[in-house]
Every structure is written in C-alpha cells, then in structure tokens.
Amino acid sequence: MAGSTDLYSPVLSDALVILGAAGIVIPVFNRYRITPVIGFILVGLLVGPFGLGRHVFDHPWLSYVTITDPDGLEVFAEFGIILLLFSIGLELSFARLWQMRRMVFGLGSLELIVIGASLTFILAAIGQGFAGAMALGLALALSSTALVLKITNTATPVGRAALAMLLFEDIALVPIIFLLGALAPHADSNSMGNLLHTLLWGSGAVIALLVFGRYLLPPLFAQAARTKSPELFLAASLLVVILASLATAATGLSPIVGALVAGLLIAETEYHSEVEQITEPFKGLALGVFLITIGMSIDIEVVWENLGSILVATVGVICLKAVVTGVLLRLMGARRGTATETGILMSSPSETTLIVLSAAASAQLIQPGTAQFWQIVTAIGLTVTPLLSLTGKIMARRVDTVEAPHQPAGDDSQPRTIIVGFGRVGRLVADMLTKHGRPYVAVDSDTDFVSEGRRQGYAVTFGDAGRGDAMLRMGAAHAAAVILTMDEPVTAQRIVRKLRVQFPDLPIITRARDASHAAQLYRAGATHAVPETLESSLQLSEAVLVETGVAMGPVIASIHEKRDEFREMIMQEGGLKEKPALRSGQLREPERT
Numbered sequence: 001m002a003g004s005t006d007l008y009s010p011v012l013s014d015a016l017v018i019l020g021a022a023g024i025v026i027p028v029f030n031r032y033r034i035t036p037v038i039g040f041i042l043v044g045l046l047v048g049p050f051g052l053g054r055h056v057f058d059h060p061w062l063s064y065v066t067i068t069d070p071d072g073l074e075v076f077a078e079f080g081i082i083l084l085l086f087s088i089g090l091e092l093s094f095a096r097l098w099q100m101r102r103m104v105f106g107l108g109s110l111e112l113i114v115i116g117a118s119l120t121f122i123l124a125a126i127g128q129g130f131a132g133a134m135a136l137g138l139a140l141a142l143s144s145t146a147l148v149l150k151i152t153n154t155a156t157p158v159g160r161a162a163l164a165m166l167l168f169e170d171i172a173l174v175p176i177i178f179l180l181g182a183l184a185p186h187a188d189s190n191s192m193g194n195l196l197h198t199l200l201w202g203s204g205a206v207i208a209l210l211v212f213g214r215y216l217l218p219p220l221f222a223q224a225a226r227t228k229s230p231e232l233f234l235a236a237s238l239l240v241v242i243l244a245s246l247a248t249a250a251t252g253l254s255p256i257v258g259a260l261v262a263g264l265l266i267a268e269t270e271y272h273s274e275v276e277q278i279t280e281p282f283k284g285l286a287l288g289v290f291l292i293t294i295g296m297s298i299d300i301e302v303v304w305e306n307l308g309s310i311l312v313a314t315v316g317v318i319c320l321k322a323v324v325t326g327v328l329l330r331l332m333g334a335r336r337g338t339a340t341e342t343g344i345l346m347s348s349p350s351e352t353t354l355i356v357l358s359a360a361a362s363a364q365l366i367q368p369g370t371a372q373f374w375q376i377v378t379a380i381g382l383t384v385t386p387l388l389s390l391t392g393k394i395m396a397r398r399v400d401t402v403e404a405p406h407q408p409a410g411d412d413s414q415p416r417t418i419i420v421g422f423g424r425v426g427r428l429v430a431d432m433l434t435k436h437g438r439p440y441v442a443v444d445s446d447t448d449f450v451s452e453g454r455r456q457g458y459a460v461t462f463g464d465a466g467r468g469d470a471m472l473r474m475g476a477a478h479a480a481a482v483i484l485t486m487d488e489p490v491t492a493q494r495i496v497r498k499l500r501v502q503f504p505d506l507p508i509i510t511r512a513r514d515a516s517h518a519a520q521l522y523r524a525g526a527t528h529a530v531p532e533t534l535e536s537s538l539q540l541s542e543a544v545l546v547e548t549g550v551a552m553g554p555v556i557a558s559i560h561e562k563r564d565e566f567r568e569m570i571m572q573e574g575g576l577k578e579k580p581a582l583r584s585g586q587l588r589e590p591e592r593t
Contacts, residue, residue, distance in 0.1 A: 013064045014072070017047055022288050037147060040288045041383045044295020051300075070296050077293045078255070080286030081146050081351065085170070085256040086241045087283055088163070089263015090276045091154055097264065100164050107161065107332055108168025111346075115141040115324050119317070131183045132366040136374060138176050139356035140317050142169050143346040145256075146290060147385045152345060157338045158392075161329060162346055173254055173352055174198060180356070180363050198252035205251045206261055209244055213265040221271040222451065225462060230278060237275045238282075240266065270450045273443070273463045277470055290351065297354075298379045306373065313377045318388070322347035337396035344392030348381035416441050418479050420465045420495065421486030422449045422458070425511055429483055430458055443474060466495050476503055481527075484510035489517050493524050500525025518570045529570070534563075 025039035044067075045051055053066040067073065097104075119137035124130050145166045152159040178198070217240065224236040241262045248258035266272050303310055326343030330336065354375060361371040417433055419426045419442040426442055433440045442460040444450050453460040463470050476482060482499060484492045492510055499508055509528040512518035518529035541562075545555045 014067055014069060017043075017065060017067055018073075018285075018289060018292065021047075021292065022285060025288075036288070037150070037291055037386050038383065040291035041295040041379075044292035045298050045300070046295075047292075048296025048298075050296070050298065067292070067296060070293065073289055073293050076286055077290035080283065080288070080290040082241065082245050082255055082259040083279060083283035083286055084146055084149060086259040086263040087276060087279065088149055088154070089260045089265075090267050090272050092264055093267050094264060100160070100167075103161065103164030104167050107328060108165045109172075110328055111165050111325055112138075112141050112169060112172060114328065115321055118320060118324060122316075122320075128370075129365075132360065132370070134183070135180050135356065135360035135363075135365045136370075138179075139353045139360065140349050140374070140378075141321070142173075142350035142352050142356065143321070144348060144350040144382055144385060145170060146287060146351055147348075147382060148345055150287065151386060151389045157334065158342045158345065161334065161338065161342045165325075165346060167260075169350070169352070170254065170256055170260075173355070174202070174252065176356060177359050180359050180365060183363065183365060201251040202248060202253035202257070205247045205253070206257065209247060209258065209261045210265070213240075213244075213262070214268070217265055218269050221266075221269060221275070221462075225271065225274075225445070226448075228445070230464075230467070233274065234278050237266075237279050241279075270454055270460070271462045273461050273470070273473060277463065277467070277473060294351070294379050294382050298376060298383075302372070303376060303380075306376075310373070310377060310380065313374070314380050314384075317349065317377065318347040318381065336399045340399050341392035341396035344395060345385075345389050348385045348388055349378040351382065353378045414439055415478055415480040416475060418443070418471070418474050418476060418482045420444075420482065420484045421511075422446075422453050422460050423485065423487075425485040426483075427453065427458070429485060430460075438480070441474060443470070466491055466498075471495075471499060472502070476506060479506065481507040481509060484508070487511070487513070489513055489520075493520055496521055496526050497524040515570050522570065531570070 021040065021043040025043060026036045029036045029039045047053065047066045049067075049070060051066070052062050053068075056062045056066060056068075116134075116137045119140050120130075120133045123133035123136050128136065143162075143166060148162050148166060149159075152162055154160060154163045220236055220240075221233070224233045227233075241259050244258035244262035245255035246258070248261075249255040266275050322343040324343075325346050326339040329339035329342055334342070357366075357371050357374055357378070360366050361368055417438060417440040419429055419440055422430070422442045422444040423446075426444070430440055430442055440459060442453065442458060443463045443465055444453075444460060445462070445464045450460050450462045463474070465471055465474075471482070476499065484495060486492060489512075492512075496508055496510055499506060507527045508525065509530070510521050510526045512521055512529045512531045514531050514533045518531045518534075521529040542555055542559050545558075546552060
C-alpha cells in the first residue's frame with residue numbers, strides 16, 4: 001500500500017500544479033488582456049527543475065508545488081500540439097488548402113531555404129563546422145506552430161501567410177531529420193533509402209486516411225450525434241485524431257500530419273463546428289502543459305552566466321528571420337503592413353527547433369554545450385513570441401497608412417441571420433430569408449435534420465447552440481439577428497437569457513408555445529416572441545374574414561392591430577413596459593400613424 005502511495009503522490013502533485021497554474025494564470029492574464037502564453041512559460045520557469053525544483057532536497061514540502069516528473073509531461077505537451085494541428089485542419093478545407101498550394105510550397109519553401117542558408121553561412125563564418133552550421137540553420141529557421149497559430153487568425157492575410165509557411169515547415173521536418181542523420185560522422189549509407197521508405201509508406205498512410213475517412217467519418221459522427229451524448233461525441237473526436245496521428249507516426253512521419261488530415265476530413269462534414277467546440281478545452285489545457293515544459297527548460301543560472309551572448313544570438317535570429325520573411329512576402333505581392341507583421345510574428349524559433357537540435361546533437365553534428373545554448377535561445381524566443389506579435393501589429397500600423405486588416409474575410413459583407421433549429425419552422429424561415437436575399441446560417445443538434453438540409457442545399461451545420469460559446473463561433477457578435485425555432489421551451493429560454501447577457505444589442509426573435517411561454521421569453525430578453533397558438537388563431541380569423549367578403553386591406557390591418565394588442569398584453573405579463581432596444585436600423589417596426 002505504501003508503495004502505491006509513493007507512486008500516486010507525484011502524479012497528484014504534478015496535476016495540482018498544472019491545474020492550479022491554469023486556474024490562476026488564465027483569469028489573471030485575461031483580466032489585464034495579456035496572453036496566457038507568457039504566464040504558462042513563467043509558471044514552468046518557477047516550478048521546473050531550474051526554479052523551485054532545485055531546492056526540493058533541502059525543502060521537501062516544495063515537491064507539492066513543483067513538477068516532480070518533467071519527462072512525464074512530454075506526452076501531454078505533444079498531445080497539445082497534435083490537437084492544435086487538428087483544430088487548424090477543422091478550420092481549413094481541401095478546397096482552401098488547394099487554393100493555398102502556391103503559398104505553402106512557394107512561400108513556405110523559399111522562407112525555410114533562404115533563412116536556413118543565411119543562418120548556415122553566418123554560423124559557419126563565426127567558426128561552427130559546416131555540417132553543424134547547417135543543422136543549426138535549419139533548426140532556427142523553423143517557427144512556432146503552437147504559438148503563432150494560437151495568436152493569429154488564419155482568416156486574415158497575416159494568418160494565411162503564417163499558416164502556409166508553418167504547414168511547409170511541418171511537412172519538411174521529417175526530411176530535415178533524415179538529412180541530419182545522413183550528415184552524421186558515422187552515418188550509414190541507407191539514410192536516403194530510409195527517407196524514401198518513410199515518404200512512400202507515409203504517403204500511403206495519408207491516402208488511406210483520406211479514402212477511408214471520407215466514407216467512415218460521417219456515419220460515425222452521425223451515430224454519436226443521435227445519442228445526444230457529449231461524452232460519446234468527444235470520445236469519437238479524440239479517437240479519430242489519435243488513430244490518424246498513430247497511423248502517420250507508425251510510418252515515420254510526424255503525428256501532427258495525421259492530426260491535420262483528420263481535421264481536414266471532419267471539416268468536410270456538417271459536424272466540424274461541434275467537434276471544434278467540444279475539443280477546445282482539451283487543446284487549451286494540453287497547450288498549457290507544452291508551454292510549461294518550455295519554461296522548465298530555461299536554466300536561469302546558465303542564462304545569467306552567458307547573458308550577453310544569449311541576447312545577441314536571440315536578437316540576431318529574430319531580426320534576420322523577420323527581415324527575410326518580410327522581404328519574401330513583399331516580393332510575392334503582400335502589403336507592407338502584412339509583410340511587416342507576418343515577418344515579426346514568424347521571427348522566433350519553434351518548439352520543433354528543440355527536436356532538430358536534439359537530433360543534431362545525437363548525430364554528433366554539434367556539441368552538447370552548443371545544443372544547450374541554442375535550446376535556451378529557442379526557449380527565450382518562444383517566451384517573447386506574444387510580445388513580437390504585439391510589436392508586429394504596432395509596426396504594421398506605422399508602415400501602412402491604415403491599420404493592417406485583422407478581420408476575417410467577409411466581415412464587410414451583409415451580416416448573416418442565425419437560425420437555431422432547422423425543423424419545419426426553421427426551414428420556412430430560411431426559405432423566406434433566401435427569397436429576400438438575406439444571408440443566413442442554421443444550426444441544429446439533430447443529425448437527421450442537418451443531413452437532409454445539406455442535401456437540399458441549405459446552409460446548415462451540426463451543433464448545440466446552448467453549450468459553451470457555440471453562438472459566438474457561429475458569428476452572433478456580428479449577426480443581423482438570431483432566430484430560435486426549436487420547440488423546447490426551457491432550452492429556448494436559457495439560450496435567450498445567455499445571448500442577451502453576451503450581446504445586449506442583438507435582435508433575438510423566438511418561437512413560443514403560448515402566451516405564457518412568450519412572456520417568459522420576453523422576460524429573459526427576447527426582442528420578439530411569437531406564440532404558435534396566437535398566430536394560428538390570427539391566421540384562422542384572417543381566412544374567415546376574407547371568405548365572408550371583407551376586403552383584404554382592412555383584414556390585414558385588423559390582424560396587425562390585434563397582434564400588437566396581444567403583444568402588449570404578453571409583455572405586460574412578462575413585466576416589460578417596452579421591447580428591448582435594437583441596434584440602429586435593425587428590424588425595427590415602422591411607426592403607425
């Protein structure tokens with residue numbers, strides 16, 4: 001029993017530190033509008049083996065607030081990067097990826113080759129052996145996928161350029177590792193054969209994932225969605241990403257390639273929004289673990305002893321990469337602000353730099369001391385990446401006459417209406433919006449409704465509007481209106497209340513069962529609540545009056561008048577004197593004379 005307790009306590013203490021860090025760092029840094037990236041790295045620096053961890057033997061109680069097993073966190077850190085690439089795949093599509101091919105293989109290859117060659121010649125000129133200089137140059141030319149894509153928006157020009165370069169770097173990682181093996185002093189003659197073998201089998205694995213995934217994933221997620229169980233949906237999502245990562249890793253490719261392919265496949269289904277939302281907390285926590293491991297790798301004493309040379313190396317690498325990347329983007333036609341911001345954002349080294357440095361040291365291309373020096377430079381570069389991002393935005397505003405664009409493409413177009421629930425009522429609303437040229441997007445948690453709607457050409461996706469920030473992801477912040485059509489009174493009332501708190505000016509039109517339910521919806525914050533029983537009575541009255549010979553004009557006027565009377569009565573029952581204020585120009589009723 002004692003033995004099991006000894007094994008159990010370190011796991012609990014490490015979990016306590018990580019969860020405590022997440023619980024403290026994220027709220028504090030969000031409060032001051034600072035990215036939590038810096039906070040997690042500082043936590044790793046504090047609780048790692050070079051921080052408080054070095055005093056554990058003198059003060060055993062520190063083991064409860066430090067990381068006792070740093071190596072054990074590596075698998076969780078890698079999982080965070082895998083989930084990040086999976087989420088990037090969800091944001092992409094095969095059509096968009098094909099459109100980016102020029103950027104990925106044109107800009108991406110140029111950026112890696114030019115920066116790698118420049119660093120190689122500089123390092124060789126200051127005394128590093130050519131093979132070692134090449135290894136260091138390629139390692140330092142890589143940029144951080146985990147941090148850059150977390151900071152930027154891939155729908156902006158800056159985000160698209162960064163994504164293209166990062167995708168090529170991730171693809172090139174495997175050939176780089178094999179190249180270092182071939183350059184090793186005692187390398188075997190089969191390195192090129194091994195590389196071709198890996199690329200052949202890796203390509204086969206990717207093709208198999210594409211073929212089988214296209215046919216197997218839709219029914220898998222449809223079945224998970226029918227159960228209405230978030231746990232099962234999450235399990236299916238994690239199963240897909242882990243199996244895809246293992247498939248590519250088994251062939252020698254990076255597991256992040258499989259994660260990206262899995263994301264691309266799910267992006268082609270109607271379930272991509274729900275998958276993205278349900279995996280978001282795991283991605284955030286796993287990335288936090290990765291950032292903590294970066295902080296734990298920084299030895300403050302070594303940094304202090306070599307402060308001058310470390311700062312020179314860090315600043316030199318950042319400046320060189322920023323200038324080269326910015327110039328290449330300008331040559332490819334990017335605006336000055338976009339080129340400036342992207343160059344500075346991409347200028348720090350990468351988490352994969354640490355992998356390449358380890359491979360170079362194992363191949364005896366560089367000395368262990370040299371590897372440690374550049375590992376510290378890389379860790380410091382990763383730490384300042386959020387500051388580089390801020391600097392890039394400031395510099396972009398200065399070199400452009402207007403601020404570099406940061407809004408997703410299409411934000412300047414007509415705002416969309418969001419339809420929640422796509423049954424009989426939701427479909428009719430979509431038809432009317434389409435008839436009058438109003439853009440919309442619909443969301444429903446019933447997979448049968450979603451599948452049928454998509455087959456018939458409707459813009460509908462799968463998701464649970466009542467969970468998390470699903471409505472924010474659907475674009476509620478910039479929506480023309482939100483229409484709730486589901487016949488679920490409690491759910492509708494909860495969603496209305498949540499939307500009204502998050503978006504005080506958003507027009508919310510909702511279906512109600514009867515007058516009492518409409519009053520509750522008005523009380524929750526609905527702009528309009530339409531009782532089904534009232535509307536059916538009014539339509540019946542209209543038909544009777546027309547059939548008995550009353551002119552259509554007076555009938556319509558009296559129907560509108562009666563509807564307004566009922567609405568006032570319902571709102572009074574709900575405790576409201578007047579309808580919630582709307583944004584200027586949106587869905588206001590014309591004043592009656």
